[in-house]
Amino acid sequence: MEFPEEYKYTEEHEWVLVEDQLVTVGITDFAQDALGDVVFVELPEVGTLLEAGKPFGVVESVKAVSDVYAPVSGEVIEVNEELPDAPETINTSPYEDGWMIKIKISDAAELDDLMDADAYQAFIEEEA
Amino acid sequence: MRYIPHTAEDVRQMLETVGVTSVDDLFAEIPSSLRLQRPLALGEPLSESELLSKIRRLAAQNATADTHASFLGGGAYNHFIPAVIDQLISRSEFYTAYTPYQPEISQGTLQAIFEYQTLICQLTGMDAANASMYDGASGCAEAVLMAVRATGRRRILLSSALHPEYLATVRTYCRYLDLELVDVPIDALGGTDGAALLRLLDDRTAALVSGYPNFFGVIEDLSVQAAAVHAVGGRLVTVVQEPIALGLLKSPGELGADIVVGEGQSFGIPLSYGGPYLGFFAARRGDIRSMPGRLVGQTSDREGRRGFVLTLATREQHIRREKATSNICSNQGLCALMATIYLALLGKAGIREVAGQNLAKAEYAKGKIAALPGFSLPLSGATFNEFVVEADEGAAPALERLEKKGILGGIPLQRYFGGMDKRFLVCVTEQNSREEIDALVSALAGGKR
Numbered sequence: 124m125e126f127p128e129e130y131k132y133t134e135e136h137e138w139v140l141v142e143d144q145l146v147t148v149g150i151t152d153f154a155q156d157a158l159g160d161v162v163f164v165e166l167p168e169v170g171t172l173l174e175a176g177k178p179f180g181v182v183e184s185v186k187a188v189s190d191v192y193a194p195v196s197g198e199v200i201e202v203n204e205e206l207p208d209a210p211e212t213i214n215t216s217p218y219e220d221g222w223m224i225k226i227k228i229s230d231a232a233e234l235d236d237l238m239d240a241d242a243y244q245a246f247i248e249e250e251a
Numbered sequence: 252m253r254y255i256p257h258t259a260e261d262v263r264q265m266l267e268t269v270g271v272t273s274v275d276d277l278f279a280e281i282p283s284s285l286r287l288q289r290p291l292a293l294g295e296p297l298s299e300s301e302l303l304s305k306i307r308r309l310a311a312q313n314a315t316a317d318t319h320a321s322f323l324g325g326g327a328y329n330h331f332i333p334a335v336i337d338q339l340i341s342r343s344e345f346y347t348a349y350t351p352y353q354p355e356i357s358q359g360t361l362q363a364i365f366e367y368q369t370l371i372c373q374l375t376g377m378d379a380a381n382a383s384m385y386d387g388a389s390g391c392a393e394a395v396l397m398a399v400r401a402t403g404r405r406r407i408l409l410s411s412a413l414h415p416e417y418l419a420t421v422r423t424y425c426r427y428l429d430l431e432l433v434d435v436p437i438d439a440l441g442g443t444d445g446a447a448l449l450r451l452l453d454d455r456t457a458a459l460v461s462g463y464p465n466f467f468g469v470i471e472d473l474s475v476q477a478a479a480v481h482a483v484g485g486r487l488v489t490v491v492q493e494p495i496a497l498g499l500l501k502s503p504g505e506l507g508a509d510i511v512v513g514e515g516q517s518f519g520i521p522l523s524y525g526g527p528y529l530g531f532f533a534a535r536r537g538d539i540r541s542m543p544g545r546l547v548g549q550t551s552d553r554e555g556r557r558g559f560v561l562t563l564a565t566r567e568q569h570i571r572r573e574k575a576t577s578n579i580c581s582n583q584g585l586c587a588l589m590a591t592i593y594l595a596l597l598g599k600a601g602i603r604e605v606a607g608q609n610l611a612k613a614e615y616a617k618g619k620i621a622a623l624p625g626f627s628l629p630l631s632g633a634t635f636n637e638f639v640v641e642a643d644e645g646a647a648p649a650l651e652r653l654e655k656k657g658i659l660g661g662i663p664l665q666r667y668f669g670g671m672d673k674r675f676l677v678c679v680t681e682q683n684s685r686e687e688i689d690a691l692v693s694a695l696a697g698g699k700r
Contacts, residue, residue: 163540183540188565190574 124152127218131234132243135192138218139237146195146234149222150182150213153247158184161213164206166223171199173226175233180223182213191223195233201225314659316522320687321659322616324637324678325466326387326414326492327525328517330605331682336519336592345588354547354561360584361559364547367591374497374594375489375511376504377533381544382582384530387514388417391460391490392424393532393543393577394512398458398486399430400576401541406431408451408480410443410461412469414492415667421460435459441469441630441639443476452483458510460488463503464496467630467676468637477507486510486538493517494531495680496635498606510534519593520586529586540566543577605681609636612688613679619692620677626695629674637678639664642695646675649695656694658687 126132131139136154140147155161163183173179178190179199202224206212213221228234238246257265262274271277278286297305315321316329323329339345344359354361364382371380384390395407407425409418411434425432433451438444443461452459459480464470477487489503491513503511515529516522534542540563548562568575597605613636621628625643642649646663653660661675668674679688 165540183565186565188571188574 124156125218126152126240126244128240130218131194131237131239132246133192133194133237134246136247137191137194139194139234140222141228141234144228144231145200146197146226146228147222148191148194148224148226149217150191151243152217155214155217155221158182158189159186160184161210164210164213164223166202166206167199169199169202173197173199175236182210193226194237195226195228196230197226197228199224200227314654316659316682319654319657319659320683320690322661322677322679322683322691323659324468324493324680325662325676326416326514327522327528328493328495328636328678329522329680329682330495330517330519332519332521333593333596335596336589339592340585340588345585355559358559361547361561363588363591364582364584365549365559366595367587368547370591370594371531371533374494374502375491375531375533376502376506376508377511378536379539379542379546380531380533381542381546383515383584383587384512384532384544384579385583386516386526386528386530387490387492387512388414388420388530389424390512390514390530390532391417391488392421393530393579394488394490394510395421395425395430395458395460396428396577397510397534397538397541397543398488399428401486401538402457402484404455404457404485405429406433406453406455407457408433408435408448408459410435410437410459410465410471412437412441412443412465412467412471413460413462413490414466417490417492431455435461437467439630440632441465441467442471442632445472445475445479448476449479452479452485454483456480456483456485458486458488460490463489463491463500463508464493464635464637466492467632467639468634468678469630469632470496470500470635471632473503473506473508477509481507488512493635493637495602495606495609498602498604499610500635504533504535509538515586515590518590520589527583527586529583529590531590539563541576544579545582606635608681609679612636612681612683612685613638615685616677616679616683616688616691619688620695623692623696636680637676639674640677641673642675643673645673647672650675652697653691653694656690658691658694660691660695 136151138149138151161182161184165181167179173193173196175193175196177193179193180191182189182191203222321329368380384393407430409432435451436444436447459476461471463473480487486509488510489508494513495517511533513531515531520529546562547559550558550560552558566576568578568580617638620626620640627641629641630639650660661677664671664674
């Protein structure tokens with residue numbers, strides 16, 4: 124299972140890639156593996172204002188329907204339009220083609236609350 | 252000795268916790284006119300045979316479709332029920348009112364529900380139907396909630412030509428949900444007023460809800476309504492309280508409806524004083540994840556054999572808790588089975604024939620009544636098996652005269668609508684013989700001119 128070093132992680136198993144004021148969000152390899160085959164994804168509309176820790180979308184697998192939570196507050200400026208028609212991308216490429224939304228971050232300090240790859244790995248080992 | 256588990260102190264604490272001062276406050280929703288204001292007075296004990304004969308005497312005082320010539324409709328319809336339905340639903344394999352908790356072990360039950368869903372899709376012209384709801388009224392309320400989920404909007408337009416009791420149910424469901432419910436008035440045809448509709452529709456509107464046929468029996472122009480509501484990005488919710496009509500009419504799906512709900516009692520389920528009935532619920536593929544209730548799907552097992560499963564159960568309450576799509580986690584299993592057997596027995600041609608008989612008999616009655624001095628048909632829209640009659644003498648006196656002759660002539664509309672004291676709703680089905688209809692007409696004619 125992979126956890127890229129350049130990403131940051133949440134306790135709800137989202138990953139975050141920070142590029143200036145823009146953060147890309149998806150769910151981790153661990154999350155997609157636990158969910159099993161993803162069959163449906165529900166994403167917010169561009170322009171939606173998100174609050175850190177609140178759900179912004181839904182991932183449905185053959186086992187469960189789970190909320191996906193905003194890692195940081197800000198405005199949705201892009202969503203992965205391909206995802207609703209190819210939800211299995213989340214299983215095959217969780218960190219690249221399976222990205223979900225891009226957020227224009229409103230408070231960069233919130234990034235300090237996220238885990239790095241080592242801390243996240245320790246976190247899921249503790250969970251398991 | 253009576254055992255009462257709660258001490259006065261227990262009761263006081265419970266009342267305080269829920270925030271009321273007396274046990275009576277818990278029943279405040281029930282109108283006081285319906286509440287017994289004195290202790291229940293039961294007579295002396297009776298033997299079994301005495302009790303039976305007493306109950307039979309009481310039951311014989313009821314006016315029913317068996318004791319009277321009935322022209323009552325308004326959401327409950329007197330249709331012929333083939334005896335084979337009772338015989339088949341009494342088989343022990345089917346004898347459960349619910350979808351099973353370990354559903355996949357009951358393949359027969361799931362297959363029956365799957366067939367039911369398929370039949371409802373064919374009748375309504377929709378892509379997917381659920382395993383059923385309580386009745387037409389609760390189905391209508393759930394359709395409103397679904398339109399809100401599917402669109403993310405909070406404004407609902409309700410046609411005033413919907414069944415008043417369905418409207419009351421919608422208002423009850425929505426009372427604390429912070430939705431904007433807007434009434435659309437009725438036009439001279441007896442349908443939803445098209446000009447008012449265009450005025451009230453906007454880009455905050457989640458749905459228009461209208462009847463097909465509506466409460467007055469009028470067949471509304473769904474395609475015009477669908478175009479108008481789709482233009483603002485809303486859903487058209489079609490409510491069918493008499494689905495036998497779908498044997499003749501174009502399906503709501505063909506005309507552009509997005510959610511179709513209705514009352515399935517007409518399909519082989521007895522009148523039985525108002526229930527248990529059957530709510531049917533169908534929608535388009537794109538909205539399937541916003542649909543309430545249970546859904547049975549067809550699949551194949553590891554050996555490639557056909558099998559049935561509960562589909563989208565991941566969105567149900569026992570898994571998704573407070574985030575579930577709806578809090579409906581069962582269905583009207585036995586009533587849905589009755590409808591399935593009825594529809595399968597009659598087939599496409601049979602439903603069409605029953606519908607044709609209803610229309611022909613209702614048209615015959617309409618013509619005869621319209622020709623009577625002192626009576627008229629105030630609404631000009633086309634109807635199926637129900638229509639509104641206006642009596643110069645007033646609806647109540649006319650219906651009273653009929654009742655004395657053993658005829659239940661219709662539903663007085665004053666019960667639901669202020670200022671309609673001269674109007675009543677007449678329903679004619681295949682159960683009404685020509686002699687009965689002629690007797691109705693001559694009994695009406697026997698009144699004051």
